[in-house]
Amino acid sequence: MPPRPPRAVFKAFYRWTRDLHLYLGLFVSPFVLVYAVSAIQFNHTLMPWGGVSNAEVAREERVVRVVVSDSKNSLEIARQVRQQIDVRGEIGYVRRKAGSREVRFPIETPGHVTTVDVDLSAGTATIQQRSTGVWDGLTYLHKMPGPHNATVRGNWLVTRFWGWTADVAVYLILFLTASGVYLWTVLRADRRTGMAFLGAGLLSFVAIIVAIVA
């Protein structure tokens, strides 16, 4: 079979890039919306409609018996308790003072927090569950997994899955920028004005960064 002429290859490449830009853009747009809305929340300490304080409802406080083997590894203690109290979610952090027989940790899912206070001596766990609302859930997803408490982060499989999803979203966004630039360059009529906008964006970016960092 003779090689395809370059024009046909170019056309096929253009069509594939355009369709991938479209469909991958549609797929990733809810994720971009999550990050964009939560970014505004962070930027203006916004928790609409009262946010956490209005949405917070202490559903119940209950005390359950737990059987836990003490360990220097506080995360391991928290994991054992989490399994026994049948609450699923990411252990946010574990607090235990040196020499103390009390361990405290939150179990988090977007929009919900369960605070657990374990008394290793008494063999009990005091559990308090509360809803923090969808706006708090948005900011939680934006921050996860994040750089903090790296030694405990990802202790729930779903959090790890969200981390991978966040990575994929970023790589898709980077692909969209590259494919978008390519699709623009194909449009001769838009090139000059596009260059002006690209240049203006680059200039404002560099100007702000230099002013802040220098």
Add this chain to the structure above:
Amino acid sequence: MRKLHNYLGLYLLTFVWLFSASGLILNHPAWSAAQFWKVREETTAQRAIIVPSATGDIELAAGLMTQLGIVGEIGEMKRSSKGDAFEFQVVRPGRVFRVEARIDSARVRVTQIRLNAWGVFDALHKFTGVSLDAPARTRDWALTKVWSLAMDALALGLMILIVSGLFLWYRFPVKRVPGLIALGAGIACCAFFLFGLGTLFG
């Protein structure tokens, strides 16, 4: 609408790249790019000061910053119970200043921490000057306000790109069904994490 989508996307390109790359690094603290704190440069200097006549902590910090030639966003502040010592932190992407002032002896010790480019990246992603955990904090550096405006503009710009993208997609009947599948998959995935986890496991 196509022009709006194209031109806005081109304008925001470098900002999108910055937040994408820094977001990746923030989510991967084990990467070498994220180890910038370990290779920070720290210097300390002591000098005499003229104690500013100030009523509040922010005024006092601002007065000391002017004398010391420090610019940035004022962070945590701590005054001793006797009022003879005052500590505060000043932050700007890539640099952290810790100022420990002895009001009684009119001397300060300034520790300056310089971070590499990755540290600058990291800071720019989070540099808002405010905090959800401390809603009373306000921005006190003009450039923090400029950067936070840029972040707002980027967030709003991305939303406009989404809306214009949806409009551009819907104009093509032949692409509606596959597009709906792609969009539906994205919405389902997001909704599972945002609403589903709490419902299933809360």
